[in-house]
Structure formats: structure tokens, C-alpha cells
Amino acid sequence: xxxxxxxxxxxxxxxxxxxxxxxxxxxxxxxxxxxxxxxxxxxxxxxxxxxxxxxxxxxxxxxxxxxxxxxxxxxxxxxxxxxxxxxxxxxxxxxxxxxxxxxxxxxxxxxxxxxxxxxxxxxxxxxxxxxxxxxxxxxxxxxxxxxxxxxxxxxxxxxxxxxxxxxxxxxxxxxxxxxxxxxxxxxxxxxxxxxxxxxxxxxxxxxxxxxxxxxxxxxxxxxxxxxxxxxxxxxxxxxxxxxxxxxxxxxxxxxxxxxxxxxxxxxxxxxxxxxxxxxxxxxxxxxxxxxxxxxxxxxxxxxxxxxxxxxxxxxxxxxxxx
Amino acid sequence: xxxxxxxxxxxxxxxxxxxxxxxxxxxxxxxxxxxxxxxxxxxxxxxxxxxxxxxxxxxxxxxxxxxxxxxxxxxxxxxxxxxxxxxxxxxxxxxxxxxxxxxxxxxxxxxxxxxxxxxxxxxxxxxxxxxxxxxxxxxxxxxxxxxxxxxxxxxxxxxxxxxxxxxxxxxxxxxxxxxxxxxxxxxxxxxxxxxxxxxxxxxxxxxxxxxxxxxxxxxxxxxxxxxxxxxxxxxxxxxxxxxxxxxxxxxxxxxxxxxxxxxxxxxxxxxxxxxxxxxxxxxxxxxxxxxxxxxxxxxxxxxxxxxxxxxxxxxxxxxxxxxxxxxxxxxxxxxxxxxxxxxxxxxxxxxxxxxxxxxxxxxxxxxxxxxxxxxxxxxxxxxxxxxxxxxxxxxxxxxxxxxxxxxxxxxxxxxxxxxxxxxxxxxxxxxxxxxxxxxxxxxxxxxxxxxxxxxxxxxxxxxxxxxxxxxxxxxxxxxxxxxxxxxxxxxxxxxxxxxxxxxxxxxxxxxxxxxxxxxxxxxxxxxxxxxxxxxxxxxxxxx
Numbered sequence: 054x055x056x057x058x059x060x061x062x063x064x065x066x067x068x069x070x071x072x073x074x075x076x077x078x079x080x081x082x083x084x085x086x087x088x089x090x091x092x093x094x095x096x097x098x099x100x101x102x103x104x105x106x107x108x109x110x111x112x113x114x115x116x117x118x119x120x121x122x123x124x125x126x127x128x129x130x131x132x133x134x135x136x137x138x139x140x141x142x143x144x145x146x147x148x149x150x151x152x153x154x155x156x157x158x159x160x161x162x163x164x165x166x167x168x169x170x171x172x173x174x175x176x177x178x179x180x181x182x183x184x185x186x187x188x189x190x191x192x193x194x195x196x197x198x199x200x201x202x203x204x205x206x207x208x209x210x211x212x213x214x215x216x217x218x219x220x221x222x223x224x225x226x227x228x229x230x231x232x233x234x235x236x237x238x239x240x241x242x243x244x245x246x247x248x249x250x251x252x253x254x255x256x257x258x259x260x261x262x263x264x265x266x267x268x269x270x271x272x273x274x275x276x277x278x279x280x281x282x283x284x285x286x287x288x289x290x291x292x293x294x295x296x297x298x299x300x301x302x303x304x305x306x307x308x309x310x311x312x313x314x315x316x317x318x319x320x321x322x323x324x325x326x327x328x329x330x331x332x333x334x335x336x337x338x339x340x341x342x343x344x345x346x347x348x349x350x351x352x353x354x355x356x357x358x359x360x361x362x363x364x365x366x367x368x369x370x371x372x373x374x375x
Numbered sequence: 376x377x378x379x380x381x382x383x384x385x386x387x388x389x390x391x392x393x394x395x396x397x398x399x400x401x402x403x404x405x406x407x408x409x410x411x412x413x414x415x416x417x418x419x420x421x422x423x424x425x426x427x428x429x430x431x432x433x434x435x436x437x438x439x440x441x442x443x444x445x446x447x448x449x450x451x452x453x454x455x456x457x458x459x460x461x462x463x464x465x466x467x468x469x470x471x472x473x474x475x476x477x478x479x480x481x482x483x484x485x486x487x488x489x490x491x492x493x494x495x496x497x498x499x500x501x502x503x504x505x506x507x508x509x510x511x512x513x514x515x516x517x518x519x520x521x522x523x524x525x526x527x528x529x530x531x532x533x534x535x536x537x538x539x540x541x542x543x544x545x546x547x548x549x550x551x552x553x554x555x556x557x558x559x560x561x562x563x564x565x566x567x568x569x570x571x572x573x574x575x576x577x578x579x580x581x582x583x584x585x586x587x588x589x590x591x592x593x594x595x596x597x598x599x600x601x602x603x604x605x606x607x608x609x610x611x612x613x614x615x616x617x618x619x620x621x622x623x624x625x626x627x628x629x630x631x632x633x634x635x636x637x638x639x640x641x642x643x644x645x646x647x648x649x650x651x652x653x654x655x656x657x658x659x660x661x662x663x664x665x666x667x668x669x670x671x672x673x674x675x676x677x678x679x680x681x682x683x684x685x686x687x688x689x690x691x692x693x694x695x696x697x698x699x700x701x702x703x704x705x706x707x708x709x710x711x712x713x714x715x716x717x718x719x720x721x722x723x724x725x726x727x728x729x730x731x732x733x734x735x736x737x738x739x740x741x742x743x744x745x746x747x748x749x750x751x752x753x754x755x756x757x758x759x760x761x762x763x764x765x766x767x768x769x770x771x772x773x774x775x776x777x778x779x780x781x782x783x784x785x786x787x788x789x790x791x792x793x794x795x796x797x798x799x800x801x802x803x804x805x806x807x808x809x810x811x812x813x814x815x816x817x818x819x820x821x822x823x824x825x826x827x828x829x830x831x832x833x834x835x836x837x838x839x840x841x842x843x844x845x846x847x848x849x850x851x852x853x854x855x856x857x858x859x860x861x862x863x864x865x866x867x868x869x870x871x872x873x874x875x876x877x878x879x880x881x882x883x884x885x886x887x888x889x890x891x892x893x894x895x896x897x898x899x900x901x902x903x904x905x906x907x908x909x910x911x912x913x914x915x916x917x918x
Binding site for chain 2: 116117118119120139207208222224317336
């Protein structure tokens, strides 16, 4: 808390010291800085904000010859269809379940890994494990899914072990009860190393003298973790939790992972909003207006989740994102 | 100082402007637009030869980059394009992404002049026609070969308000030939090794053969039973057990209708569906179907079959693909001393519970050419002229048999091949140019035709289709109902291969799972669609 107060102090003093002047004058005064930021602003305006007019498609019936702007308005018809569509309902609940379960199963893992690696006294071993665990993050889901399918196929190592113990071979990838756990496990496997880096950085930022002093005072390893490492990590954990919750419905139910691993026997437990939009837009060929409405619903839910997580973090005494 | 600052500012603006200009460039090639300004127009010469002005035509076709690059190495393809002064410019798409790419191009007004897709009956194809995304074909009387081509009943039926918007790629002269497009090949050498002496003719015999091979595993490779190159093909085989009209091409929109209990219903939902599903499930539970069938990939399936890891393979493309994907790419390297036709047999349509030998039933064409609405009349005329020529006897012969006197000669009115090597290698773009207009796969099932280069395979192919035409019959159904447009039907898809896979791998009994699937379809408007179709059929006098 003291740190954050000191961090804010210079900002305040700058604000009080700065003479009051109009925006135009300020821009003129710092024109080169503004000029440097201009391409970024233009980029955002062109590629992030301008395309958002496409959201209007959720309230229209798309007409190829008239384009997005010229297509006729149909009010909330797409949203009404969406509510009565059993496939959408199934995809929605799958998205929520898979995202939340991924958050629960994955989020603590990199923190634990970071603490374990931090406690590793041998630097070489630490680097070895860190490299090994970070490596899968750089392999695309297309390649990884090929590896996973081979491992879990009839001739794969998984079934060979099952058969060694007298079990019947089966692939969890086509089993409704086993598919989601495969998603969670493979997600942790791919991301644990990469996600732990930021926590390792936070741990590295803690003054080592604090650990030494605690050791002198007789604190054991667990105490040192609880009273020194954890408070140092807490704010990072809170920020990352908010970010993850904000992306829960998109990255949580990772399109690439599911799309490359699923098949029709597991659609009932694996079809998420993203894979549903993809299949209905391109395979079946439904109205783009309808699939945009699905996307809009997903964005609204993400926004609500982000707001809830931020409020929760603030109530817990952390800074939050805004 | 001020000058320096002004210079910096000017440089920044120039840089930014050039970045934005580059970003905005996109695919807008003015040269391909409808109001094309290609070539110089010489009015006098144009009247002498309507195809004198060079013209660039953009083409979205599978692997167009590679196919069009081959034109340079192919004197015949060059000659044909030169005749019409056409330069083809590729707009690449692959088998994995073509549906997505074309829909995105259609939505953003960036369609190539010609593009290929299998879209008949889909929601988006209907919208392309209604909303003017694709250009209607001109009056066909000027193009006699094309006009004749459109006389075939299921191609003629594609007209909308008296106009055609697509040129379908015909494969076969009649529906009987569809038998070639979902074929099961099996390892006869392995069957013989385990004591099978008779080629299977009934479902029971086929199952007994698979069972014997899987149990004996003669090569110790943990062999599996039947596998497939893609799960989309499953219906093309399993519905043949007493419900053959339910076979579809996997698009979800080509389902056929039969009359049951006094009304038309999609054949997939017939009373005959349940026994077919039960038969499939029994085969799976007995271990006669690859347990990894849901996850198959084409190349791996061919590899497994050739390597002796699968006893039977369900695949598409008939003997042409057997020759290309199996023999050329795999078999002749793996077993250089083994005649493939001695070791691999095609499964003849099995006698089903109804006592009939049924085969898959599709349309006589697969995929279609469409033309962007930005193509102007002059360019459309040139495209139609090219299509007409490729369909003409002269064009067909040139692109199929090569050059007379060099690659073939005429003896007693028959074409006799002179060139013994593969014409596909000698003329690497000719087949593509032919396929651009129509596959005409049936032409290859002729001993005079060199498309299937391996003569033993060619002989098997000819014998097989002869046998099909003499021993099978196509059950009755009305294609007009498949093409019929009603509000609910236009949005309705039946992805039966997904349903078959779910039933096969589910732990639930077949009947209850099938009822769940039926209820899902009902929730999506099945009953309403049946009502609409029956009402419209009555209106149109379809009995």
C-alpha cells in the first residue's frame, strides 16, 4: 500500500505544478509526442473501432448486394431466433462450463509452478524445467492436436497403457464424458510454463533481504511463502485474474484447441459459441446477421464478467484495472 | 529550425499516407473488374475475330496457384487459352478453406470472375441468386455444346425463373454412376490369407470377412476393420442397408424425399432408417469398424489401408482416386512386385435386407462454376465460349487424349493410344482445364481412355461400372423435391454423417438415441418443412 502511495505522489505533484492551459496549446507544446502517437491512434481507429459498425448486422438481415450498411433492419429478430435455437443454448452452456472449468483448473497452476520454480535452488535445473514447460506454448494447436490425437488413438500410448492393465481401448476424444477433461489437461500442459513467467517476474521483484531477514527470524519455508512471497504476488494475481475473466468466453473456450480436437460425437459437450458460429456461418451457411447476434451476446457477457471481476478485486482491496 | 521541423512533419505525413495507401490496396485489381479495360480494342479486328482482345479472367479454384502455374508447361492448355486470348489469374483456395473463403469474398464484393464451389441447395447459394451476387448465364443458343449440356434433367432443373446461374460440373451421365463415388475397397490378399475364398455379396458375408481378418490379424499389425477417408462419406455406405435413398453427398442440403404413409418425407427419416442404424452399430460393437473413425484424415486412411492396418476403406472418387491416391502415391512404392488389382478388390453393392443390391445415389454432378456479378457481358461471352469449347468433341478429345498423331491415332474409328506414359505428366494442366468446366469422370471408364494410367486398374474400373449397370437399379425418388424451395426447407440441413457417427459411438441404445436426434430435427422445424413441401408438391402436381 505504501508503495502505491509513493508511486502516485509524483503524478499529483506534476499535475499541481503544470500550468493550466487549453488542450490545443498542450498539443502544440508536445506536438512531437502527439505525432508519434498518431499512427497508433489511426491504427486503432481503422482496424479496431471502424469495423465495429459491423455489430449493426446483429439487427439486420444480411444482403450480399447491399452490404452491411445497406442491409435491411429487422430489429431483434436475430436475438429472438437465438433464444429458441437449441444448438445455441447448448453452445452457450458449453462455453460457460468449459471456460469456468479452465479458469478453476488452470489459473492456480502457473502460480504454484512459479513458486516451486522460485524455490528451486539449482539455477540450471530451474532453467531446464522452465524451458521444457514453456516450450509447448509456442506450438500451434493444429500441430499439438495432431500429437494429442496420436497419443489418444487406438494405437497410441494411452490405449496401450489401458490395455496393459486389461482395459478396453477407447479414445477420450470421442467420449462425451472424457472430452472436457482432455481439454483442461492439454490446456494446462500448453500454457502453464508461459503463464508462470509473469509470476516469476513478480517474485523476482521482491527484495531478497526480506526473505533473509525472515530466515534469520526463524521463519520456515512455508511461512516465508505465506508472509513474503504471497503478498508480493497478490496484486499481480488479481490483475491477471481480471484479465483472464475478461477473456473467459473467448480464450477460455479456445477456438483453435476445440476446433482441432472435436468431432460430431462430442458436439454435445464441446461445441462452444465460437465453434458454433464458425460451423453455422461456413458449413451450414446461416445468415451472417444471426451469427453476429451470437457474437454480440458473447461480448456482452464478457463485458459483464470483466466488470464483476474488477469490482470483486477492488472490494478485496486490490487496485483493479480501472 | 522551423524548416527542419516542417521537414520532419512532412516526412511523417508522407510515411503515414504511404502506409495507409498500402493497407487500402487489398485485392482491388482494377484489371479484373467488370468494366475491364484489358487489352487494346481494335474495332475492325474485333468484328473479324470476337476473341482477338486479350482478356484476364480471375479464377477461384482448388489449388488454383499450382494448377495455373502448370499451364506454362502444358502446350495443349496454352493452345486452348490462346485460342480465346484468355489469361487465367489464380485466386487461390484449398480443399480446407474454399467454403469459408468464397463466402467471405461474396460478402465483401471480392469474388473472382469464376469460382468453384458445391453450393446447390444451400441457403447462401439461394441468396447469391436472389441478391444478384452471381451473374446469370446468357442465352445459351449461341453456345451449342453448353446448351446441350443443360438438357440433362437434373441440370435443367437448376433454372430459376427461366435463368441459369451456374454451370454444374457433370461427372456421370446417369445416377447409376454414383456407385463409383462411394466405394469400399478391401484387402482381398489378407482375406485369402485367413481362409476366405468367396468375395462377399451380402452384408453378413462382408461382416464375416472383416471379422476373420480382424481376429486373425494375419500380418500382426493390429489391423482394424472398415475405415474411411472422411466421415462425410459414412452415409454413402451404411444407408445402403435397406435405406439407399437416404445417401447424400455430405453437404446437408441434397437430401432426397420418398413417399411414406401417404406423404413425402426426407428418406433419412424413413422407417427404414432404424434397421440401417442398428446394422451399423452392430458392426461397430463387433469391432468391424475402425474405433478411430471419428478422427480420420484422408492421407492417413490411405496409408493405413495400404500398410495393411485397415481391412477395408470407404472412399470417394472411384477408380480415378484409387489409381492416383492409392496406386500411384502408395502401392507401387510399397509393393513394387505386387499387382494391386490382385490384392485389392472393390466391394460390389451388397444384397440388403430388402433383397436389393443398392448403391449410393447422388446428383450427376459435383460442384459448380459461378460467375461474379461484376463480370461484364463481354467477359461473360468469352468465358462461355471457353466453356463451350471444352465441352465440344474437339475440346474434350484434345484435353483427354492429347494431340492426334502424337498421343493417339484413329484406327477403325477407335482412338488408339500411342503415348504409353501418363498424359497427366506430359500435359499437367489439361485435366485441370477440363475439370474447370466438367469432370466427365465417366469418360475415364473406357479402355481407350488413358486417364487411369494403370491398365489393370482401368480394366477393373470398366468391369465394375458395367456390372453396376447390369445388376443394380436406382430406387424411385423425385429430384424436384430436393431442389424445391420453401421457407423452412431453405434453412434446413441434414448432416446425417454426423448423426451416424454419434449413434455409432454412443453408449445409448440405437433407438433411443435416434429418437433424440429426431426430436432435435423436429425442434429445428422438421414437421413444418414436411408440411410445406407436401403442400407445394400438391400445388405443382407432384405425386
